Every structure is written in structure tokens, then in C-alpha cells.
Amino acid sequence: MKHNTNDQLEDGKLPSDIVERIHLLSDKYGAMGQDMKSYLDGLLYADYLTYWDYIHLDVLLSLQNPKTPFEDEKIFIIYHQITELYFKLILNAIRQVANSNNLTIELFIRQLKRCNSYFDNLVNSFEIMIEGMDKEEFLKFRMSLLPASGFQSAQYRMIEICSTDIDNIIAYQYREDLNEEHADMRTKYQYLYWKQGAVELATKKKTLTLKQFEKKYSDDLIDLAQKYEHKNLWVCYQNLSEEDQYNTALINELRQFDVNANVNWPLMHYKSAVRYLQRETKDIAATGGTNWQKYLPPKNQHILFYPSLWSDEEKENWGKRLLKKLLE
Ligand code: HEM
Incomplete structure (x- = not known):
């Protein structure tokens, strides 16, 4: 033979x-x-494995189903899907650090670099949203998508929960009191900073967007917060030896991650909201709009994953300089 x-x-x-x-x-x-x-x-x-079966290409390309005939709605759907996939990559990198039994500084830095490169890609591609859609079309098709919003992205909240202590993502005005009270996780969850968003501007009531999100995800997010209480990235950092904690490369990656997650991405995103939705506050309130203008800018959110890695002056100016530049 x-x-x-x-x-x-x-x-x-x-x-x-x-x-x-x-x-x-x-x-x-x-x-x-x-x-x-x-x-x-x-x-x-x-059978031999094929590319199209392996990445489930047919399924993937069948997942874009616009609600309106406007061509640009497809761009909106696809870019959200791309973002969710990057969020999944970020969570994947964080998990590798959090679940490592023998965490080395090399592994920590490698995974943080990955997180930063994923965020860089998202920040650099956000123009697809900002300039890449026709404004008139956007303003029409968005009405067919209500009350759905990217605000309901659970992976975005998961990244926050896995990256830092829950105390750092509590709404600024409640942070000190809750810390002193030694509140439990369920109580702290009720005061997370994002509960201040997606609120009706006129009535200050929670929108359906927020209520539906809480109904679907609250239990899962509280579970996750409990799981990550002792293994979020900040705890992982603090568990390193004192010498490793002083490693400049590691500190730089953590700081970059903090800026990417809490300033750079939020600012690009905010820019898209400004481009499409900017109106007089009274007009927004009159049409049942939300408090997004006040809520979205990072300088108002005061969210830093790693506050002790920043000077008082840096904390004071969090997101301010870039915001000014971005909106020029
Ligand atoms: C034209 C594009 C976009 C506009 C106009 C827009 C608008 C908004 C607005 C107004 C909010 C505040 C929530 C509210 O008041 O209802 C929000 C929140 C949010 N959106 Fe978007 N968005 C856009 C694109 C995206 C994309 C591509 C994503 C990716 C998943 C996304 C994810 C989010 C997230 C995670 C929040 C919550 C942010 C936070 O809590 O700080 N958005 N968006």
C-alpha cells in the first residue's frame, strides 16, 4: 500500500x-x-474542520437584525456587538489574573497590557459611532429601539466589579458613609455609581431602561461582586510582595487601565452622545429624556479603580483636561 x-x-x-x-x-x-x-x-x-464552521460564521453574520429600514442601523448594531466582544476579551484577561494560583508579576503585566490594547482598539474605533452614522437616520431609528440602551451592557459592569474593590465604584456622595458603616455587598450594590444614571431628568425617577437591567442582572452582579471581593485586580495587586507592588511597569499598566476604562472610553462614548443627542436641558426634560449630560462625563462620575496610584492633583483633575480637549 x-x-x-x-x-x-x-x-x-x-x-x-x-x-x-x-x-x-x-x-x-x-x-x-x-x-x-x-x-x-x-x-x-x-470531516476536516473549516474556517466557517470553527468561527460559526453563518451564525455570526445572521445576528444583525435591524428594527427599521434605515441602512445605518446596521452599523449601530455591529459596533455594539464588536464592543461586547472586546469586553469579553477584557474579562477573559482579568479572569486569568484573578484565577491564577501562582500569580507572577509577568502574568499580571501581560494580561493588563492585553486589557489596555483591547481598550485602545475600542477608543480608537469609536469614530465609527461618532462620525460613521447619518445623524438624521440615527435620530429616527433610535426611537424604534427604546428603551434599550448600551447602558444595559452587563459586561461593562462586570469589568468594573472584577477590576477593583466595590467601594471604589460606589456613587461618590455615599462612599464615605457606606465605608464607615461596613455595609454588606447587597447594600453596597444599591449605591453603585451607575444607579445615578439612566434617570429621568424631569422627575429623577429610574427609567425603564435601568429598572429592566436591574431585574435581569442584579442577582448575577451581586454574586460576581461576592466572588471577586477577594480576587479583583486591586486585591491581586495588594497580595503581591512589597517589592512587586513597587514595580513601575505594573503600576503604569494599572494606571493606563484606569484611564482607559474610566476616562478614555467614557469620553469617546460621551462624545457620541453629544454629537447625536445634545439639546437644551429643558428640551431634554420636556421629552422625558435622561440626565445623561450630567451623568456621563468622567469628571462627574469620580470613578477610579486604583485611587491610591494617583496623586491628589491627578484625582482632582480626573477627566477634566481631556474632556475640554475632546469637545473643542
Ligand atoms: C451613537 C452612539 C451612542 C449614543 C448616542 C449613546 C448614548 C448613551 C446615553 C445617552 C447613555 C446614558 C444612559 C441614558 O441616559 O439612557 C449611554 C450609556 C451607556 N452606553 Fe451608550 N451610546 C452610544 C453608543 C454606545 C456603544 C457603541 C456602547 C457599547 C457597548 C455603549 C455603551 C454604553 C454604556 C456601557 C453606558 C453606561 C455608561 C456609564 O454608566 O457610564 N454606548 N449611552
């Missing part, structure tokens, strides 16, 4: 590296009480 492989039979024998692999496979399946021959049959009959 003729073999067309690189591993030609020599004197009717299988090459030694193939024999070695068969032994390894036999050990692997044997250890689990499995019959290796059946698995080899499986290999024999299996």
Missing part, C-alpha cells in the same frame, strides 16, 4: 515519532478508561 504522507513507512514499520504518539494517546485514553481505537476511528471518519 502506498502512503502519501511525510511519515513514509520504513521496512514496513511506523516511524518512531508516530509510534511514540500512539503510546501517548493510549496512555491518555487508558487513564480515563476509554478505548483508543474508537477514538482513532472517530478521527478517520471526521
Whole structure:
């Protein structure tokens, strides 16, 4: 019989590296009480893997279903989906740090660099939202999407919860009191900073957007916060040796992550809200609009994942300089 492989039979024998692999496979399946021959049959009959099956291309490309006939709505859907996939990559990198049994500074830095490069990509591509859609079309199709909003992105909240102590993402005005009271996680959750957003400007009542989000995700987010109480990125950092905590490369990546998550991305996002939704406050209130103008700017949110890595002056100016530049 003729073999067309690189591993030609020599004197009717299988090459030694193939024999070695068969032994390894036999050990692997044997250890689990499995019959290796059946698995080899499986290999024999299996189809070759294709790119389109592997990445589920048909499914992926079938997930963009506009609610209106406006062409630009597809851009809006796809860019949100792209963002959620990047959020998933960020969570994937954070998880690798949080779940590491033997966390080294190299692993920590490597994963933070990844988080930062994912955020950089999002920040640099946000123009797709800001300039990439026709404003008139946007203002029409968004009415068909109410009350859905990116505000309801659970992964965005998960990134926050996994990145820092919950105390750092509590609304600024409640932070000190809750800290002193040693409130439990469920109580702290009620005072997270984002509960101040998606609120009706005229009545200060929670919007349906916020209520529906809480109904679907609150239990899961509280569970996550409890799981990450002792393994969020800030705890991971504090558990390093004193020498490692002084590592400049690590501190720089943490600071960059803080700026990316809490200034750069929020500002690009804010710019898109300004481009499409900016109106007089009284007009927003009159049409049942939200308090987004006050809520979204990072300088008002006061969210820093790692406050002790910043000077008082840096904290004081959080997001201010960039905001001014961005809106010029
Ligand atoms: C034209 C584009 C966009 C506009 C006009 C816009 C508008 C808004 C507004 C007004 C809010 C405040 C919530 C409210 O008052 O209802 C908000 C929140 C939010 N949006 Fe968008 N958005 C846009 C694109 C995106 C994209 C692409 C994402 C990606 C997932 C996103 C994710 C979010 C998140 C996570 C929040 C909450 C931010 C926070 O709590 O600080 N948005 N958006």
C-alpha cells in the first residue's frame, strides 16, 4: 500500500515519532478508561474542520437584525456587538489574573497590557459611532429601539466589579458613609455609581431602561461582586510582595487601565452622545429624556479603580483636561 504522507513507512514499520504518539494517546485514553481505537476511528471518519464552521460564521453574520429600514442601523448594531466582544476579551484577561494560583508579576503585566490594547482598539474605533452614522437616520431609528440602551451592557459592569474593590465604584456622595458603616455587598450594590444614571431628568425617577437591567442582572452582579471581593485586580495587586507592588511597569499598566476604562472610553462614548443627542436641558426634560449630560462625563462620575496610584492633583483633575480637549 502506498502512503502519501511525510511519515513514509520504513521496512514496513511506523516511524518512531508516530509510534511514540500512539503510546501517548493510549496512555491518555487508558487513564480515563476509554478505548483508543474508537477514538482513532472517530478521527478517520471526521470531516476536516473549516474556517466557517470553527468561527460559526453563518451564525455570526445572521445576528444583525435591524428594527427599521434605515441602512445605518446596521452599523449601530455591529459596533455594539464588536464592543461586547472586546469586553469579553477584557474579562477573559482579568479572569486569568484573578484565577491564577501562582500569580507572577509577568502574568499580571501581560494580561493588563492585553486589557489596555483591547481598550485602545475600542477608543480608537469609536469614530465609527461618532462620525460613521447619518445623524438624521440615527435620530429616527433610535426611537424604534427604546428603551434599550448600551447602558444595559452587563459586561461593562462586570469589568468594573472584577477590576477593583466595590467601594471604589460606589456613587461618590455615599462612599464615605457606606465605608464607615461596613455595609454588606447587597447594600453596597444599591449605591453603585451607575444607579445615578439612566434617570429621568424631569422627575429623577429610574427609567425603564435601568429598572429592566436591574431585574435581569442584579442577582448575577451581586454574586460576581461576592466572588471577586477577594480576587479583583486591586486585591491581586495588594497580595503581591512589597517589592512587586513597587514595580513601575505594573503600576503604569494599572494606571493606563484606569484611564482607559474610566476616562478614555467614557469620553469617546460621551462624545457620541453629544454629537447625536445634545439639546437644551429643558428640551431634554420636556421629552422625558435622561440626565445623561450630567451623568456621563468622567469628571462627574469620580470613578477610579486604583485611587491610591494617583496623586491628589491627578484625582482632582480626573477627566477634566481631556474632556475640554475632546469637545473643542
Ligand atoms: C451613537 C452612539 C451612542 C449614543 C448616542 C449613546 C448614548 C448613551 C446615553 C445617552 C447613555 C446614558 C444612559 C441614558 O441616559 O439612557 C449611554 C450609556 C451607556 N452606553 Fe451608550 N451610546 C452610544 C453608543 C454606545 C456603544 C457603541 C456602547 C457599547 C457597548 C455603549 C455603551 C454604553 C454604556 C456601557 C453606558 C453606561 C455608561 C456609564 O454608566 O457610564 N454606548 N449611552
